[in-house]
Amino acid sequence: MSKQITQLLHRWQKGDMDAREHLFEALYSDLMLIARNRLSQQTNGTLQPAALVNESLMRLLGADADYKDRTHFVAIAALKMRSVLVDHLRARGADKRGGDAEQLTLSHADQVPDEAGIGYDVLALHQALNQLAELEPRAASTIELTYFGGMSRDEIAMVLDVSAPTVDRDLRFARAWLNRQLR
Numbered sequence: 001m002s003k004q005i006t007q008l009l010h011r012w013q014k015g016d017m018d019a020r021e022h023l024f025e026a027l028y029s030d031l032m033l034i035a036r037n038r039l040s041q042q043t044n045g046t047l048q049p050a051a052l053v054n055e056s057l058m059r060l061l062g063a064d065a066d067y068k069d070r071t072h073f074v075a076i077a078a079l080k081m082r083s084v085l086v087d088h089l090r091a092r093g094a095d096k097r098g099g100d101a102e103q104l105t106l107s108h109a110d111q112v113p114d115e116a117g118i119g120y121d122v123l124a125l126h127q128a129l130n131q132l133a134e135l136e137p138r139a140a141s142t143i144e145l146t147y148f149g150g151m152s153r154d155e156i157a158m159v160l161d162v163s164a165p166t167v168d169r170d171l172r173f174a175r176a177w178l179n180r181q182l183r
Contacts, residue, residue: 001026005070013067024057027074034078034150038085040087047088056080071155078149086126128181132174138162142170143178 005026011019035049035056059080067073133140141160145151151159153167160167 002070005073006068009067009069009073023073026077027070027077028053030074031077031081034148035081037150038081038148049087052081052084055084059083059135068159071151072159075149075155075159076146077152078151079144082126082144082148085122089122124182125178130179131181132177136170136173136177139170139174139177140172142167146171 005023006024008019008023012023031053032049035052038043039047039049039052056077057080060077062075063080065076069078129140129143132143138160142156145156145159146153148154153164153171157164161168
């Protein structure tokens with residue numbers, strides 16, 4: 001199946017719109033799972049998983065990326081979901097003047113002791129990730145692909161072209177850095 005997805009990606013990049021439709025059909029359930037995972041931790045959210053996936057796919061259509069394979073495509077789609085979610089929350093915050101902020105926790109930060117029981121605001125997380133990206137771009141990408149992309153360490157290693165132990169080190173560093181920033 002992975003080979004078929006890669007072939008569809010390459011055909012789409014060469015202009016085959018039928019390949020694009022088949023690709024989206026083949027990956028839609030995976031993207032919905034990622035969207036449900038991201039939205040399941042929201043409270044009082046108005047954004048539905050299908051809307052998150054559809055908006056992300058619309059943004060992917062406007063992007064000029066050279067997708068290597070299924071994993072790379074899903075990773076970029078997950079990052080587009082992050083962008084859609086942040087834009088949605090900013091718009092809601094502007095409408096409500098900051099009230100009812102959405103709370104999410106980093107899935108990997110759940111394993112780190114959190115004495116205060118602090119949840120991380122999506123916008124604060126977005127800003128912290130942007131700061132981390134300035135300091136350690138690969139570590140920020142690792143967190144994005146893990147948290148927003150739901151990718152395994154081996155998939156992240158393949159996308160970032162690093163070893164799995166490097167992914168582990170980046171995750172440890174990024175979790176610690178984000179925990180410190182978000183307290």
